[in-house]
Amino acid sequence: MAKSADRSIELLWGDRARPSRGPKPALTVEQITAAGIGVADAEGLAAVSMQRVAGEFGFTTMSLYRYVPGKAELVALMLDTALGEPPVLTAITGGWRPRLTEWAERLWTVTEKHPWSLEASVGLRPIGPNELGWTDSAVGTLTATGLTGSEILDTVVVVTGHVRSIAQQTLTIPAAQRGLTEHQWAATVTDLLRTHGDRFPSLLAAMASATAAGQDKGLAFGLERILDGLGLLIADRVRQAAIRR
Amino acid sequence: MAKSADRSIELLWGDRARPSRGPKPALTVEQITAAGIGVADAEGLAAVSMQRVAGEFGFTTMSLYRYVPGKAELVALMLDTALGEPPVLTAITGGWRPRLTEWAERLWTVTEKHPWSLEASVGLRPIGPNELGWTDSAVGTLTATGLTGSEILDTVVVVTGHVRSIAQQTLTIPAAQRGLTEHQWAATVTDLLRTHGDRFPSLLAAMASATAAGQDKGLAFGLERILDGLGLLIADRVRQAAIRR
DNA sequence: GCAGTTCTGTTTATGTTATACACAGTTCCC
DNA sequence: GGGAACTGTGTATAACATAAACAGAACTGC
Structure with a gap:
């Protein structure tokens, strides 16, 4: 696990020097990361499996392990890439x-x-x-x-x-279902409060007034x-x- | 999914009336929930599998499904049980x-x-x-x-x-490893800051002064x-x- | 008291996961 | 040109959740 952490740090921070021997890799870590982000954006992090990401390129699951030590490291790369360049706020005035x-x-x-x-x-x-x-x-x-x-x-x-x-x-909630599920959930809570409202008087009052x-x-x-x-x-x-x- | 939600609400809120026909269940939802909490406390939520919880009683994995519709519902029960009775704060003075x-x-x-x-x-x-x-x-x-x-x-x-x-x-981090892992992590971050400190001047200064x-x-x-x-x-x-x- | 119904726990099976390992083919260094 | 290094793949394993079917137990209604 320590080795994996080092490798992960290297992937996140280091230059990825290409070895000179052997066939050219068909993919890049950047491409793989981007594909992962695409899947996660569209269908949530749960949909991101090694299989799925590899499939985005028509490759086998195991091919990804030539680029990334494991799923955890892929997700770390996805996260840092998705965050993007940190904001520069010096232009903003007012303290x-x-x-x-x-x-x-x-x-x-x-x-x-x-x-x-x-x-x-x-x-x-x-x-x-x-x-x-x-x-x-x-x-x-x-x-x-x-x-x-x-x-x-x-x-x-x-x-x-x-x-x-x-x-x-x-x-x-994945954006697609958000409206529906959220509404459903709110309805359930409202229902519970209606039924058991006496157990939650403060909450009931606050929600009524809200x-x-x-x-x-x-x-x-x-x-x-x-x-x-x-x-x-x-x-x-x-x-x-x-x-x- | 809607049915599952209903069943889950029922488990969390309702009385669990025992049916009169058939053999007596060997377990109770409460026991199962408690066992799940025990595993989660000791080894983290990831260690809570249906297999593992059933194993705590020497039962097969599938037996749990006679008590709980699925893992999500078990975790919901564990959560609500672990939270325990909400605090009563009326005795506290001072506003x-x-x-x-x-x-x-x-x-x-x-x-x-x-x-x-x-x-x-x-x-x-x-x-x-x-x-x-x-x-x-x-x-x-x-x-x-x-x-x-x-x-x-x-x-x-x-x-x-x-x-x-x-x-x-x-x-x-599970309490057992916390000290070690946390220390390791801090060391890694310090290392990164030492190496790439020029990219993070404000953070470097703040951490030095902290x-x-x-x-x-x-x-x-x-x-x-x-x-x-x-x-x-x-x-x-x-x-x-x-x-x- | 007994037949049928209902319920329990188990067995078996399926479909996902991540990932280890060995191999065949490719490309470059010397 | 031969060997080393590297790539992508095929195969295998071990967890995991959970569906379906089944044997036995216990109660209900007669």
């Missing part, structure tokens, strides 16, 4: 808040485009350059705020977590709370710095 | 903030005890009474704040998301920011209400 907001929105956008990236990015996995770049980009929005390094990193975790959390609720319209606000609402709270901390730091001077 | 903080900490505690619950609770799945109860409990901490129903629900989403997000980073000690603060840090920000909104609502009166 840390609009920058970090923009960052969160871009993360949302890319997650919306590749919902399977959520599943693909759980746990301690080999991290790719784009993923690290996204983190760097977020950290960069906060370097001039007077926050400590730990605070900045913790903040990035909170914001990332929020975007992911909202995405997970909204995007888990307008059916206010649905997609979760991302913005949470982000605003988080950034408001962060603003208080930053203001504190500024004040302290002023006193100390 | 919404200490109550919601306590709620988050209890969610953290139960997640720590059953880390696999994270994996088990993604997507639109049949929701159980305990899970709904936990949500109700969280909503209950905010009913007296002047927030609208939508705002309360969105807030619960944010707080839940944060706890889950921190948990996912900390608890993904004391190695400040690691488990993520939960508290993020929660405080969120609640600080929420506090501003609630204060606003109180002010508005005062004006209007």
